[in-house]
Amino acid sequence: MSKAGALDLAAGVGGKMEKKDVLNAVEKYENYHGGEEEDKNANYTDMVNKYYDLVTSFYEFGWGESFHFPHIGKGESLKESMKRHEHFIALQLGLKPGQKVLDVGCGIGGPLREIARFSLTSVTGLNNNEYQISRGKELNRIAEVDETCEFVKADFMKMPFNDNVFDAVYAIDATCHAPDALGCYKEIYRVLKPGQHFAAYEWCLTDAFDANNLEHQRIKKEIEIGDGLPDIRSTHQCLEALKHAGFEVIWDKDLTIGAPVPWYSPLESQFSLASFRLTTVGLFFLRYMVKALECVGIAPKGSQRVLSFLERARAGLVEGGKKEIFTPMYFFLVRKPL
Numbered sequence: 001m002s003k004a005g006a007l008d009l010a011a012g013v014g015g016k017m018e019k020k021d022v023l024n025a026v027e028k029y030e031n032y033h034g035g036e037e038e039d040k041n042a043n044y045t046d047m048v049n050k051y052y053d054l055v056t057s058f059y060e061f062g063w064g065e066s067f068h069f070p071h072i073g074k075g076e077s078l079k080e081s082m083k084r085h086e087h088f089i090a091l092q093l094g095l096k097p098g099q100k101v102l103d104v105g106c107g108i109g110g111p112l113r114e115i116a117r118f119s120l121t122s123v124t125g126l127n128n129n130e131y132q133i134s135r136g137k138e139l140n141r142i143a144e145v146d147e148t149c150e151f152v153k154a155d156f157m158k159m160p161f162n163d164n165v166f167d168a169v170y171a172i173d174a175t176c177h178a179p180d181a182l183g184c185y186k187e188i189y190r191v192l193k194p195g196q197h198f199a200a201y202e203w204c205l206t207d208a209f210d211a212n213n214l215e216h217q218r219i220k221k222e223i224e225i226g227d228g229l230p231d232i233r234s235t236h237q238c239l240e241a242l243k244h245a246g247f248e249v250i251w252d253k254d255l256t257i258g259a260p261v262p263w264y265s266p267l268e269s270q271f272s273l274a275s276f277r278l279t280t281v282g283l284f285f286l287r288y289m290v291k292a293l294e295c296v297g298i299a300p301k302g303s304q305r306v307l308s309f310l311e312r313a314r315a316g317l318v319e320g321g322k323k324e325i326f327t328p329m330y331f332f333l334v335r336k337p338l
Contacts (some may be wrong), residue, residue: 053129058306068201203227
């Protein structure tokens with residue numbers, strides 16, 4: 001798991017955009033979340049793209065190459081949990097050497113590379129963010145999987161693939177960015193071969209979420225603005241959308257239930273050598289480092305504001321986890337009928 005350094009972080013804020021445009025992008029992103037829900041959904045492509053242009057270097061600095069919450073076992077390091085989390089989805093799909101697999105919303109390709117090496121498959125990463133794709137290609141080259149793994153720049157609501165071309169499809173903490181779950185799942189259904197499987201980890205509201213509870217609504221909003229989400233769906237909405245898209249549900253479960261270690265523990269920890277950059281102390285140092293880098297002009301203006309809404313997300317995720325109203329690990333395995 002690679003770790004970006006401080007200068008990599010500073011250079012990466014804003015992705016492919018000019019440094020002078022970063023502050024304007026921050027303001028536009030914040031405006032999406034301050035406006036109407038319909039505006040967020042209608043402009044989800046621009047909103048999500050701006051989000052990942054702004055935060056990818058922070059994510060890579062804190063998490064490494066895989067941007068997701070794993071199912072953490074007792075005595076496991078975060079790195080070990082990440083790998084097991086990714087291997088689990090490959091095993092559920094029953095991947096076999098030589099198969100052609102699609103990773104929907106692949107980020108910079110951490111899971112893509114791990115799953116490709118674990119299963120000896122060819123994985124195509126679908127991503128609509130140019131900066132993440134450029135980082136992913138470089139990391140593929142370093143990992144020497146660039147012959148079997150590729151990236152395609154496209155919107156997962158309108159995939160540039162023929163029908164029935166992939167042996168398996170998976171998504172890890174990605175399709176939660178879709179403005180319409182049914183539309184997204186229909187596209188996945190279309191490109192998947194008959195008789196084959198789609199598996200995913202979804203970010204969802206649980207049954208404990210109360211839409212009339214103002215505290216619950218506040219936490220939901222913090223997660224949405226901090227994590228680039230148009231609107232967080234419930235587990236029931238995801239399941240119904242899968243069925244309406246035509247999938248047969250093999251099994252589904254919120255994997256946070258009964259977990260030996262709370263999924264949000266890396267964010268809540270005061271200090272940890274294994275995941276220092278995610279801890280309270282690590283974020284304290286990061287906050288002042290980013291302020292200094294922005295003051296001397298190495299990091300673009302607006303970098304501190306990007307970090308501030310990531311800190312809001314961190315607080316919202318921990319609160320949502322403790323109140324059990326939010327899960328980043330609603331897992332499902334579904335099949336496209338023959």
